[in-house]
Amino acid sequence: MTVIKGRISGARIAEIHLDGDRITKVLTHQSNRSDQQGPSEDIRIAPGFIDIQVNGFSGIDFNQPDFQGDDLVDVCRNLIETGVTVFCPTLITADCNRLARNITEIRKACQNHPLIRSMVLGIHLEGPYINPEDGPRGAHPADHVLHPDWDEFERLFRLGQGLVRMVTVAPELPDGLAFIKKASQSGLVVGIGHCNPEPDIVDQAVRAGARISTHLGNGTHQMLDRHKNYLQKQLAHDGLMASIICDGPHLPDYFVKNVVRAKGRAKVILITDATAASHAPPGRYCFGDLEVEADDDGALRHSGTSYLAGSTLTMERAIENCANFAGIPLVSAINMATVNPARLFEGISGKLEKDQRADLVLFKTKRKQIRIERVYLAGRLLYSAEEVT
Numbered sequence: 368m369t370v371i372k373g374r375i376s377g378a379r380i381a382e383i384h385l386d387g388d389r390i391t392k393v394l395t396h397q398s399n400r401s402d403q404q405g406p407s408e409d410i411r412i413a414p415g416f417i418d419i420q421v422n423g424f425s426g427i428d429f430n431q432p433d434f435q436g437d438d439l440v441d442v443c444r445n446l447i448e449t450g451v452t453v454f455c456p457t458l459i460t461a462d463c464n465r466l467a468r469n470i471t472e473i474r475k476a477c478q479n480h481p482l483i484r485s486m487v488l489g490i491h492l493e494g495p496y497i498n499p500e501d502g503p504r505g506a507h508p509a510d511h512v513l514h515p516d517w518d519e520f521e522r523l524f525r526l527g528q529g530l531v532r533m534v535t536v537a538p539e540l541p542d543g544l545a546f547i548k549k550a551s552q553s554g555l556v557v558g559i560g561h562c563n564p565e566p567d568i569v570d571q572a573v574r575a576g577a578r579i580s581t582h583l584g585n586g587t588h589q590m591l592d593r594h595k596n597y598l599q600k601q602l603a604h605d606g607l608m609a610s611i612i613c614d615g616p617h618l619p620d621y622f623v624k625n626v627v628r629a630k631g632r633a634k635v636i637l638i639t640d641a642t643a644a645s646h647a648p649p650g651r652y653c654f655g656d657l658e659v660e661a662d663d664d665g666a667l668r669h670s671g672t673s674y675l676a677g678s679t680l681t682m683e684r685a686i687e688n689c690a691n692f693a694g695i696p697l698v699s700a701i702n703m704a705t706v707n708p709a710r711l712f713e714g715i716s717g718k719l720e721k722d723q724r725a726d727l728v729l730f731k732t733k734r735k736q737i738r739i740e741r742v743y744l745a746g747r748l749l750y751s752a753e754e755v756t
Contacts, residue, residue: 369746373410373729375719376698381412385725388745393719410740413701414717415452415726416682417708419533420491420582420610420638422457422654423677428643429456430655434469436476439483445646446486447742447750449681452726453488453715455533459655460494460507463519470526477530485745488712489532492523493581496546497561498537502588505561506669506676508656515546524553531555532712535581537562538572551576556711558610559601561586566600573606578711582640583609583626584618585675602629608707610636613688614680616666620692627693636711637685637703642667642677683730683737690735697735 369385375395384392423429425445427438439456446454456473458466470490477484494507496515504512513519515536524531534550535558536543550557559572560581580601587598601607602625609630613623617640627635639645643652644661651660651670654677658670661679669676682704690700702717709717716723725746731738742750 371412371727371729371743373412375412376701381719383412383719383725383727385743385746388724388747390719390721390723390725392721409731410729411732412719413450413728413730414705414719414723415728415742415744416450416686416701416704417488417715417717418446418451418454418639418641418682418704419488419636419708419711420457420493421446421451421454421641422459423643423645424641425646426643426652428653428655429469429473430459430461430465431653432465432468434472436472436474436483437480439473439476439487440480443482443486444749447744448739449646449683450728450730450737450739450742451486451682452728452742452744453486455488455491457491457493460497460511461655462511463495463513463523466492466495466523467526470523470531474527474530482744487530488715490527490530491533491535492531493535493558494561496520496534496536496540496543497586498540498563500563500588503537503561503563503586505586506654506657506674507561514540515542517542517546517549520546520550524555533558535560536577537564538575538577539564539568544568544571544575547572547575547577551578559607562597563588564597564600566595566597569597569600569604569607573604577607579608579610579636581610582612582617582638584622585612602626608634608636608711610638611689612640612678612680613637613685613692614639614665614678615688616664616675617678623689623692624694627689627695632695632699632702633707635689635703636708637682637689637700639680639682639685640678641680644677644679646681647679683739687736697732697737 558581705717
């Protein structure tokens with residue numbers, strides 16, 4: 368049995384007991400400021416971070432035509448260093464044969480490698496059923512954008528053998544609403560994004576089963592009607608959670624604050640939209656068929672243009688940014704990377720509770736900045752800052 372001590376939410380001192388891959392006991396007491404502070408009181412403990420939109424990481428792009436699923440081993444090891452213990456490999460718009468191939472690669476990697484299997488929550492298909500217009504399409508290749516086709520999608524769904532768990536769709540496309548309904552009834556988490564719907568279509572999409580706005584504020588037109596637009600409608604809709612890319616280049620601080628205030632802290636999910644350029648030095652990388660360039664300022668752009676294409680963000684930085692941008696406590700931002708995304712999926716809670724899998728992040732903080740010290744995955748210590756310094 369392992370006992371981990373530190374502070375958890377609410378400034379409480381906790382002893383978390385682990386046995387095998389499970390949390391068996393959580394004992395807490397309120398900290399007394401007059402008490403002499405011990406080393407364990409410098410350590411904060413959070414559940415493992417959850418990232419539902421990861422296109423690649425540490426030099427590996429999941430959208431390459433020659434992507435090898437075995438490369439996910441190194442991806443997982445590097446994600447662990449950023450506190451992420453569960454993630455969704457994300458495939459963007461591409462030829463359906465490539466999507467089928469890369470879904471198969473991820474599925475086989477999960478079958479063959481326990482580490483990958485323990486960290487992959489499910490595949491997120493962000494496309495190809497998105498709006499083809501410039502603006503909403505974002506960096507997705509126009510040649511492979513399609514109208515929703517359930518029969519075609521079902522082939523990809525079946526190839527995943529239960530691993531495809533999320534899909535992002537433009538609801539205004541022909542058969543878009545019917546597709547959302549079938550996907551939702553099939554147990555998929557449905558996001559709306561890269562879209563241009565009238566406000567009433569957003570209502571219909573939610574009634575059909577859509578649950579989240581994918582990277583709200585990005586994959587949009589440069590110019591919109593100041594009041595009647597799909598961005599305002601999604602902000603106001605109580606039936607939609609919202610994921611946001613909290614890196615600065617994608618969203619300014621005041622927009623992040625607006626989203627947190629409009630949706631409420633319980634309905635905001637932090638994502639990284641990470642790519643091969645995340646957790647990697649500045650330079651040129653591949654993102655699907657695009658060449659992208661990571662600048663010193665952290666922005667990732669289609670090479671030779673000013674257009675953003677994915678990000679270099681990591682989750683611990685997203686949490687810091689959200690806390691600072693929105694002016695909220697760090698614990699609230701952490702919930703946006705743990706409890707909130709877990710609400711979308713069965714089988715995880717994003718909480719430090721008895722009988723939950725023992726995924727823990729131990730960290731120190733200074734002025735809302737996070738330094739990760741140790742990360743446990745299913746009860747096993749897989750990262751320690753002491754061992755790499």
